[in-house]
Amino acid sequence: MSVVDNFGACCSIARKMDAMSDAVRTIAERVRTRVLRDGVDLAGAGDLAARYAHEEVRRYSERALTGTHAALADELGTTHEVVAELTGYGALQPFFDDETVEEIWINGPARVFVARGGVAELTNLVLSDREVRELVERMLAHTGRRVDLSSPFVDASLPDGSRLHVAIPDVAREHWAVNIRKFQRRIRSLSTLVELGSLTVPASEFLRMSVLAGANILVSGATHTGKTTMLNALMSSARIGDRVVTVEETFELDLDVRDLVALQCRQPNLEGSGEITLRRLIKEALRMRPDRLIVGEVREAESLDLLIALNSGLPGMCTIHANSARDALTKLCTLPLLAGRNIDSAFVVPTVASCIDLVVHLAIDRDGHRRVAEIAAPSGEVVGSGVVAEPIFTTIAGVLQATGARPARLEKYAARGYDPEHVLGVTA
16 A cells, blocks of 8 residues: 555544544534433433433434435444443543553544553544543543643542543643553452462562561552552551551552541642642641551652651551662652751661661563562661662562561561561572
């Protein structure tokens, strides 16, 4: 096929998709008109949306017989699209329904991507700028958050737990940049990670003991390595009677915990007031009688408040972006300095050394496979300006194996009746 023929074929496909999109939009508007006239609520009326959509699609097809407009190629498919347009996320809904899709992002009208198994794919979906804006507005409708020229970024949680991030021009170059990270409910425990090959049995059992012993755990890794998923899996091993308070920028964690308080940040309003930061939330969380504090991610000065909380004897966990377990400790020693000039590394570094019990570092392979690459334990010692840490498990020849080292604070395990020796001496 020549370049001209190929270009013509692409234009033909685009025209057909535009025609289909126009038909879906027209039918959806007719359904909305009926809904307003009948005074019903599609969201709370079961299959009412599907029935209305089916009836209007039939009417549309009947009018097509008279030559009023083009006929529909697939009535059933159009019905599904109309329902998605009314009650879901329009053309993106099939990706939300597809359990193999982990992430969806939009760079422009013809640049809609998804990720499956950690691997990016360019889809054949084409969305107009108006459709993208309408989809974002629909996603934000129930979040209480906004995106506009005065606030060109937005982070929000969708009802299904997915995380939405949007950047608009002129911060973005030309089109709205939309990223949706879907929440993976299928991974809820350490045993599931073992089944997926992301974790070995000895390492899983050691982490389970560590959680039950009240160890302070730092989960590190690059973007998309599964840090939030690891927090969920770790907390599945917590004691049933623990009262857990979670603090996040936007809700992402979905812990299977009986006694749970989940807090998220709030953006400032149009007048610039009313903002609630992670630092404020951590301080408030300490007043809620927590048995364990979980911070979704530390990026800035809130790391100081977390260290102060952990230094008071409260067990906790958090995630941090880093390239290795040692880099994670170094970064955690640096971030608190952003809290102000009166914060000195002479306080921060020893506090990190004494507070953090384990660092679980995650990695993602070239083929998209996520795994635990290393589990390290700070010794409590400080050399120079760094925290000394020993790897308890490390990856050797592609397999996570025990190194023979032991965590420095074995008294935490002994106080709860656990002996890590039973699993640390076992090879994978």
